[in-house]
Amino acid sequence: MNIAILECDHLQILLDVLRKRGYQVIGPTLGEGAIVYSDLNSTANLPIGWTDEQDGGTYRLKKRNDKALFGYTVGPHSWKKYLLPSELRLWKIKRNGVSFQIVTENEATRKFAFVGVRSCDIHAISVQDKVFMNGQYIDQHYTSQRKDTFIVAVNCGKAGGTCFCVSMNTGPKATFGFDLAMTEIIEGKNHYFLVETGTELGAEIFREIPHKQANEKEKCAADDILRKTAEQMGRSMDTSNIKDLFYRNHEHPRWNNVAERCLTCANCTMVCPTCFCTTVEDVTDLMSEHAERWRKLDSCFTMDFSYIHGGSVRASTKSRYRHWITHKLATWIDQFGTSGCVGCGRCITWCPVAIDITEEVHAIRESETVIGKQKTIVKEDIHANTGTLSGRTSFFKRP
Amino acid sequence: MKSIITEPMIPKPFRIHRKLKETHDTYTIELESTNGADGFPFSAGQFNMLYIFGVGEVPISISSDPSMPKMLKHTARSVGTVTKALLNLRRGDILGVRGPFGSHWPVEEAVGNDVVIVAGGIGLAPMRPVLYSFISHRDKYGKIILLYGARTPEDLLYKKELELWRGRFDLEVKVIVDSASGNWRGNVGVVTTLIPRIQFDPLHTVAMICGPEVMMRYTLKELQNCGIKNENIFVSMERNMKCGICLCGHCQFGPKFVCKDGPVFCYDHIKELFGKREI
Incomplete structure (x- = not known):
């Protein structure tokens, strides 16, 4: 694989080349008090010198002491904003005497170039590819949008407080699914990107931009950065036998515990880069001559989501949280052959009450080992006739 | 079997040929394709998404004879917005049909039993x-x-x-x-x-x-x-459904999608899920 050096000042040329080739360039920008994805015509619109501070239920922008272009992690947006828009008109329909006529949407699909896609989000896009492009039925809109998407990955130079891509095996280095992948390196006055090409198209576009071959020292610098990032992960999750862990624990006291905290606000599903559930809404004009069908993002945390005649299947908060986390970490594997969680940490950061997916997994896993241990202790006690079980009564206490 | 269906989200117009009252709140509607000749092949147990102009869509199982694909029958009880509107339609009215979706009853497998x-x-x-x-x-x-x-x-x-x-x-x-x-x-x-x-x-x-x-x-x-x-x-099985084509996520039943893996399930395949509360 060809590895080259792109000077920081030349990044603008990459954006220009992409635009010249008809791409709508999207990238991280400052907005809404966060780092959000938006049109990116100039590198000046990047959040230069900014970083973010993330923890459970906490997100803050902060100044860095350098001029890094990508010195932050992921914000509330994910690329599904473009690939799986929150609102999409599927068709229009016109009454035609007693019959009707359907007009399908003929919207010219835009060619997107995503700049600054993190490894976890590349995995998330690949997870949604499996949902929308690999099954018996194909999502037309997603597929047409996706096939023309150009991806410029950025390897993470720092990990966020809620990141756990190392646990999910999804980062911090982009290993597939990109046209170009860059690692930002700042060494004193030197500010450059180590660029790897992933596709023929990526290489072709990159040839139009001034660059030089990378030497061993520069390659090592990038490796060092990624090694440090991997060591900084704010969270971790033990994923061993995770599917069976959830299948075994459909009934577990922890679900009641989390239900006491969960507001069923659906934030986690909205920020999640893999959550794909949608609903449809039908609207008419006042004359009832024209109607439209819209597809909108939906969330399994709402009561309506599982409504059938007679009531909602998942009426309790506990069952809705359980459904969500079980889907992410267990049933997704049976459905699509991959985990539905990529370790981006968004659901932890944007949960208003800081419910933490890694902590919930840990609590359920721990309770099994504690119960296991307790059983052994009891056994030993029977034989030794000594010892107590004190301090082992509150396994499920809130942290 | 992999079939890429280009526009499975677009309803096709069908005309109500007859409407039969079954009970005080349940009707059977007989549908025929508006372009006459086309049949509507389906297997016993499959369902259609029925669309009422401007109101919405509901999944309703097909209740007619699979060997007579030109006449499509659906029996529905008037319980929600769409089913109420559906059963207010009259002979000659047009509604939209998407389908057939889902698995079917083991009619062939049961031979000899x-x-x-x-x-x-x-x-x-x-x-x-x-x-x-x-x-x-x-x-x-x-x-x-x-x-x-x-x-x-x-x-x-x-x-x-x-x-x-x-x-x-x-x-x-x-x-x-x-x-x-x-x-x-x-x-x-x-x-x-x-x-x-x-x-x-x-x-x-x-x-x-x-x-x-x-x-x-x-x-x-x-x-x-x-x-x-x-x-x-x-x-x-029954679950909420919006798309019928395994893309909307609503009909999940544990790892199964009722619209694609169901609605007819072999009990042996879902015995771990069946009867669990709020799954």
Whole structure:
């Protein structure tokens, strides 16, 4: 694989080349008090010198002491904003005497170039590819949008407080699914990107931009950065036998515990880069001559989501949280052959009450080992006739 | 089987040919394609998404004879916004149809076996295509038994057909209602109480159940007690559905999608999920 050096000042040329080739360039920008994805015509619109501070239920922008272009992690947006828009008109329909006529949407699909896609989000896009492009039925809109998407990955130079891509095996280095992948390196006055090409198209576009071959020292610098990032992960999750862990624990006291905290606000599903559930809404004009069908993002945390005649299947908060986390970490594997969680940490950061997916997994896993241990202790006690079980009564206490 | 269907989200117009009143709140509508010639091939147990102009869409199982694909019948109870609007439509009105979707009853697999069909309430609707298939190939099967439970005698679907089927020597049809007034001379009770009263060869019997989940749960137990193997028991599940093509996520039942893997499931494949609360 060809590895080259792109000077920081030349990044603008990459954006220009992409635009010249008809791409709508999207990238991280400052907005809404966060780092959000938006049109990116100039590198000046990047959040230069900014970083973010993330923890459970906490997100803050902060100044860095350098001029890094990508010195932050992921914000509330994910690329599904473009690939799986929150609102999409599927068709229009016109009454035609007693019959009707359907007009399908003929919207010219835009060619997107995503700049600054993190490894976890590349995995998330690949997870949604499996949902929308690999099954018996194909999502037309997603597929047409996706096939023309150009991806410029950025390897993470720092990990966020809620990141756990190392646990999910999804980062911090982009290993597939990109046209170009860059690692930002700042060494004193030197500010450059180590660029790897992933596709023929990526290489072709990159040839139009001034660059030089990378030497061993520069390659090592990038490796060092990624090694440090991997060591900084704010969270971790033990994923061993995770599917069976959830299948075994459909009934577990922890679900009641989390239900006491969960507001069923659906934030986690909205920020999640893999959550794909949608609903449809039908609207008419006042004359009832024209109607439209819209597809909108939906969330399994709402009561309506599982409504059938007679009531909602998942009426309790506990069952809705359980459904969500079980889907992410267990049933997704049976459905699509991959985990539905990529370790981006968004659901932890944007949960208003800081419910933490890694902590919930840990609590359920721990309770099994504690119960296991307790059983052994009891056994030993029977034989030794000594010892107590004190301090082992509150396994499920809130942290 | 991988079939890329280009526009499965676009409803096709169908004209209401006839509307039959089954009970005070349940109707059967007969649909014919607006372009006449086209048939609508489907398998017994599959469902369609029916679209009412400007109101919305509902998944309704197909209740007509699979060997007569030109006439599509759906039996629906008026319980929600769309079903109410659906049943307010009249002969000649147009509605949209997407489908057929989902899995089907094991009509072929049951050849050579006894068959026990247990239906509750409107659960008889998706069973009718199966009965049509069995009757038209009657000699391929052993005993065919239909057990049907409804709330009251007034809630029984397809009364004329039930009487016709009950009059045949090669079908065993038992009907039961939860409650009835004094002039009902039939059985009163829950449908599971009919199971001990029938005889079949449990090792060579295929059972098919459709009804409310609680009814299916107890029916299952009763059939298992009789010795029918899990892999020979089939149930039809219900979940919220928006797309019917496994993309909207609504119909998840554990790792299964009811629209694609179901609605008809072999019990053996879902025994870990079935009966779990709020799954």
